[in-house]
Amino acid sequence: MTAPSRPIYLDYASTTPVHPRVRQAMEPYFQQEFGNPSSLSPLGRRAAEACERARAQIARVLACHDDEVVFTSGGSESDNVALKGVALARPGRRHLVTTTVEHSAVLGAARDLQEHFGVEVTHVPVDERGIVDPASVAAAIRPDTFLVSVMLANNEIGTIQPISETARLVHERGVLIHTDAVQAAGFLDLNVDRLGVDLLSLSAHKFYAPKGIGVLYVRRGTRLVSLIHGGDQERRRRAGTENVAGIVACGTALELVEQHRPATCTRLTSLRDRLIDGIEATVPGALLNGDRWRRLPNNVNFCFRDVQGETILLELESEDVYASSGSACHAGSQDPSHVLLAIGRCPELAHTALRLTLGAPTIDAEIDRVLKLLPAAVRRLREMIAVR
Numbered sequence: 001m002t003a004p005s006r007p008i009y010l011d012y013a014s015t016t017p018v019h020p021r022v023r024q025a026m027e028p029y030f031q032q033e034f035g036n037p038s039s040l041s042p043l044g045r046r047a048a049e050a051c052e053r054a055r056a057q058i059a060r061v062l063a064c065h066d067d068e069v070v071f072t073s074g075g076s077e078s079d080n081v082a083l084k085g086v087a088l089a090r091p092g093r094r095h096l097v098t099t100t101v102e103h104s105a106v107l108g109a110a111r112d113l114q115e116h117f118g119v120e121v122t123h124v125p126v127d128e129r130g131i132v133d134p135a136s137v138a139a140a141i142r143p144d145t146f147l148v149s150v151m152l153a154n155n156e157i158g159t160i161q162p163i164s165e166t167a168r169l170v171h172e173r174g175v176l177i178h179t180d181a182v183q184a185a186g187f188l189d190l191n192v193d194r195l196g197v198d199l200l201s202l203s204a205h206k207f208y209a210p211k212g213i214g215v216l217y218v219r220r221g222t223r224l225v226s227l228i229h230g231g232d233q234e235r236r237r238r239a240g241t242e243n244v245a246g247i248v249a250c251g252t253a254l255e256l257v258e259q260h261r262p263a264t265c266t267r268l269t270s271l272r273d274r275l276i277d278g279i280e281a282t283v284p285g286a287l288l289n290g291d292r293w294r295r296l297p298n299n300v301n302f303c304f305r306d307v308q309g310e311t312i313l314l315e316l317e318s319e320d321v322y323a324s325s326g327s328a329c330h331a332g333s334q335d336p337s338h339v340l341l342a343i344g345r346c347p348e349l350a351h352t353a354l355r356l357t358l359g360a361p362t363i364d365a366e367i368d369r370v371l372k373l374l375p376a377a378v379r380r381l382r383e384m385i386a387v388r
Contacts, residue, residue, distance in 0.1 A: 007320035008366045012298060012359030013155055013183060014324055018249070019208035025252040026210075029245040037242045038231065047244045054251025061258045062200070062217055063191040070234050071247050074214035075182040075203030076105040079149075081216055081227055081238070082178040082199040083109040086147045087119060088225035093146035096121045099132045100342040101159075103180050106149050107338075129291035130159035130343045138169035145173075151180040152188060152195070156339040156355060157290030158299025160188065167196030176222060182206055186257030187265055187296050198222050202254070204246065208360070209253035213246030260360070268358050269297040275356065275367050276300055282375040289340060289353065298358040303345060307381045309353045315377035321370060323356045 029050065035043025037051050052066070059066045072078045083096065083106065096110055100123045113119035122140045126132045137148060148170045153160045163179055170177045178199035181190060185207040192200055200217040204210065218224055218237070230239030257264070272295075279286050279302055289301040304312065309325035316323060336350035345353075356370070 007322055008369060010321065010323045010356045010358060010362070010366070010370065012362075013158075013206070013355065013357035015205050015211065016208045016359055017361070018210055019253060019256060021256060022209050022249045022253045026245040026249045029248055033244075035244075037244060038233065047242075050244055051242055051247050054247045057251035057255045058202075058215055061190055061254050063193060064217060065220060067235060068218055068220055070216045070218055070237050071242060071250070072214040072216050072238060073212055073243075074205070075103070075180065075201050076214075078201035078203070078214045078216035079103065079105040079178075079180055080109045081224070082201060083147060083149060084113060084227055085224040085237075086176060086178075086199070086222070087113055087117060089223035090146040093144045094119050095142050095145040097124065097137060097140045097145055097148040097175075098122070099124050099126060099137075099150055099161075101126050101130055101132075101154055101157075101339045102149065102151055103155055103182065106151070106180055110149075126159075126342055128344050129294070130154055130157050130289075130339065131291060131294065132161055132166070134162055134166040134169050137166050138173060141170065141173045141175055145175050147176050147178060149178040149180070151182075152184040152200075153181070153296050154290065154339060155183045156337060156353075157301045157343070158183075158295035158357075159290045160184075160294050160296065163195050163197065171196065183296060185254060186261055187298065190258075192217055192219070204250040204253060207253050207257045209249040210246055213243055213250045215250065215254075264360055265297045268362065271358055271362060271364065271367050272297055272300055275358075275370065278367075278371040279374065282371065283378050286378075287345075287349070289343065289345070298362075300356040300358075302354055303340070303349050303352045304354065304378050305349065305352060306385055307352055307378055309351060311381055312354050312374070312377055315381065316370075316373060319373050321373060323354060325353055325355065 033046055035047040037048035055066050055069045058069050096119055098110055110121045114121055124132055124137050124140050150161055150166055152163050167177045176198040179197045180201045182203045185202055198219040202215040204213045226237050228239045233239055285305040287303040313325055336347040340350035340353055
């Protein structure tokens with residue numbers, strides 16, 4: 001196999017490039033078809049029709065009704081609308097249940113509800129693999145619980161949560177459940193009935209569409225207060241002129257990744273396992289974070305004792321290999337990952353983490369190169385520390 005072209009990008013959990021077919025689908029809505037979907041002109045009607053076609057594409061993947069799909073600016077807005085919108089719609093209930101490993105958008109929304117609306121939040125712990133016990137989630141529910149929020153797959157360590165079983169137990173107690181599925185698109189089944197969820201968040205730039213567009217699925221009958229007021233767009237659930245090009249891209253991209261999901265998962269799982277096995281065989285003391293098998297097909301996350309994750313990143317970047325030390329939302333933060341702390345890593349060890357996430361363009365030769373460069377980088381850095 002020929003050597004991989006440089007650079008080698010292994011940060012697909014952070015963001016993905018726009019697929020050529022997605023870019024092609026968007027193109028007309030920047031120039032020729034620039035109408036406002038709320039306008040009654042022919043341009044406006046065609047823009048509205050394009051939005052509804054995209055809504056139908058997404059609904060087919062989620063196996064839901066078209067009118068249950070709400071377009072947002074991204075995963076963070078979808079998470080915030082889910083938590084705050086349900087909280088405001090149920091003013092008599094003041095308790096939220098979530099987990100210790102959620103994305104910062106969920107944890108931040110929960111914290112805001114605590115500080116400004118007097119909501120009490122229960123954070124259910126996870127085990128050393130990062131998996132939450134459905135029974136523990138259900139046990140945390142109180143008579144005044146308005147929502148449970150448990151992510152489908154973790155953005156840092158790739159752990160897949162038992163959402164269907166959790167949802168069943170939550171519904172037995174008469175409570176709604178939301179899942180942040182931002183990292184799951186293109187890898188896991190998003191059928192909302194099989195998942196059993198009432199609300200689900202997606203972000204298009206995680207599945208080969210542009211940044212700035214997302215989805216919130218809201219099951220029929222779920223009361224939700226809009227957080228953005230103005231016009232009547234999105235059936236009065238989210239005011240503001242629609243991002244038509246982004247919406248078209250989102251529908252096209254989700255349909256594409258769903259079509260290729262079985263083949264993509266098989267191929268990336270093989271590459272993921274080869275990368276994990278290779279690191280464990282060549283880097284002494286490497287500690288895999290998250291469950292070995294119950295993880296996303298594209299996620300590899302290790303702690304490397306005695307070496308800062310940021311310094312490993314710099315070593316790899318000098319060879320045009322790009323990865324991350326954790327969630328892109330915390331880039332530049334000096335605090336250890338809350339996810340790694342939640343699975344029992346001490347702060348010192350959590351700072352040694354490196355996340356390598358694969359994508360559709362990832363090839364075998366890139367894995368081969370990383371398996372040469374990474375062990376050498378860790379060995380070199382450890383030798384430098386030893387000399388000091």
